[in-house]
Amino acid sequence: MKILGLISICITGWLLLSAVSDFPEWGDPHSPANSYQVSQHYITKTFAETSVPNMVTAVLADYRGYDTMFETVVIFTAGIAIIGILRRYDSSSNTINKPESFTEKPKEDLIIRTNCRLLIPIIQIFALYVIAHGHLSPGGGFQGGVIFGASFILLSLAHDLKTVQKKLPEGRILTLAGTGILIYAGFGxxxxxxGNNFLDYSILSKIMLGTPIEARSHSMLGVEIGVAFTVAAIMFSIYSNLVSGGKMKEGL
Amino acid sequence: MEFLDSISGKFNYWVYIVLMMIGLYAMISKNNLIKKLIGMSIFQTAIILFYVSIGVKDGATIPILRHDQVHHTHATEYHHEITEHTSTTVTHSTAAKEKHTESGPDEISINPDDFANPLPHVLMLTAIVVGVSTLGVGLAVTQKIYREFGSIEENEIIKKITSDQ
Known part of the structure; x- marks a missing residue:
């Protein structure tokens, strides 16, 4: 099996490497991918059309908004699937046998807890900045959501899974995740x-402040907030389910 | 020497192919399910590297407009907005404005060669998300398999399945 795998890898690798000479050179601004009119249009027209200086966010949340909406649904589905795979309600049978030294709880370290208490608010404020500035500077809903979810993961690592669940029970996590998709689809x-097409935000200037072009920028912010809700909630949900074997009782 | 030059000019493709083959090899021939998942992650990272390296332009910066460029364009844009505001329908006004900005002088200030290609970045942002989702579901399935069979080695699992029948 190993030899067979190695041979097939060598053949595939050789085929791919023999095609390398046809690829454009590194950093060539006139390569087909870079000189094609789609990317040229995004670079030159994005600000005039959407008043968003960050082209990546503009393409993500506006031009390809339909794609990103279902990307959010993919994350949501993954979170639900992990709960469906791992969840069990019987307490005793077939647990993952931990080594003896792991079963008795070590006393939580004061230094680690104090450091986390200092760090977590800063991490969360930074996450909110990344979300809110996603259309002006590097950042966005996915990135900020992951940072926000990571702050909860850090809290549950430093203290316990129960500490986080007191603040954020599982029902609330899933409600937040669903709310994110609801916000996104609500804009659509x-x-x-x-009276416009699905996710064509310019019409929203009728109910928002500003011109149709500014409405696209504002709607992108709203959509990114929806994405951030889902991503942050599902990131913590994935972590807590994997770490507790689906029982959500005790983590690492 | 010619061979080395051909490698150094297209180094990114060589790196992506080697990484991808490492990932594929781990997925095919490793027995341990976690190692297979690691292989899958390496594979996905190689694809991400491939796409992002395609979008690179020499001497270009990140695809975000600088503040001074934004300010300049914004001012003229606002001016157009006021002049075009008399048009009745929204679609008509935006269409007219596009026409206007195309011939406007501020359009020259944005040169496509100054900014990296944003499209591969967007596509890979979504690919990273799918990667996280598949990795999470894969780890969950692995945990379930371990709970069921007491092992994550493929040959031991197959032995248990065949002995049960």
Whole structure:
């Protein structure tokens, strides 16, 4: 099996390497991917059309908004799937046998807890900045959401899973995750109700402040907040389910 | 020497192919399920490297407009907004404005060669998300398999399945 795998890898690798000479040189601004009109249009027209200086966010949340909406749904589905795979309600049978030294709880370290208490608010404020500035500077809903979820993971590592669950029970996590998709889809349905295409935000200037172009920028911020809700909630949900074997009782 | 030059000019493709083959080899021939998942992650990272390296331009910066460029464009944009505001329908006004900005002088200030290609970045942002989701589900399935069979070695699992029948 190993030899067979190695041979097939060598053949595939050789085929791919023999095609390398046809690829454009490194950093060539006139390569097909870089000179094609789609990317040229995004670079030159994005700000005029959406008043968002960050082209990546503009493409992500506006031009390819439909794709990103279902990307959020993919994360949500993954979170639900992990709960469905791992969840069990019987307490005793077939638990992962931990070594003896792990079963007795070590006393939580004061230095670690104090450091986390100092760090977590800063991490969360930074996450909110990354979300809110996603359309002006590097950042966005996915990145900020992951940072926000990581702050909860850090809290549950430093203290206990129970400490986080007191603040953020599982039902609330899943509600937040669903709320994110609801916000995103809500923007889409609002555009339909007002008479435009799905996720064509310019019509929202009728109910928002500003011009149609500014409405696209503001809607992108709203959509990114929705993405951040889902990503932050599901990141912590994935972590807590994996670490507790689906029982959500005690973690690492 | 010619061979070395051909490698150094397209080094990114060589790195991505080697990384991808490492990942594929781990997925095919490793017995341990966690190692297979590690292989899958390496594979995905190689694809991400490939796409992002395609979007690189020499001497270009990140695809975010600088503040001074934004300010300049924004001012003229606002001016257009006021002049075009008399048009009745929204679509008509935006169409007219696009026409206007195309011939406007501020359009020259944005040179596509100054900014990296944003499209591969967007595509890979979504690929990273899918990567996290698949890795999470894969780890969950592995944990379930361990709970069921007491092992994450593929040959031991197969032995247990065949002995049960």
């Amino acid at each position: 349905f609002a555009t339909i109700v007002l």
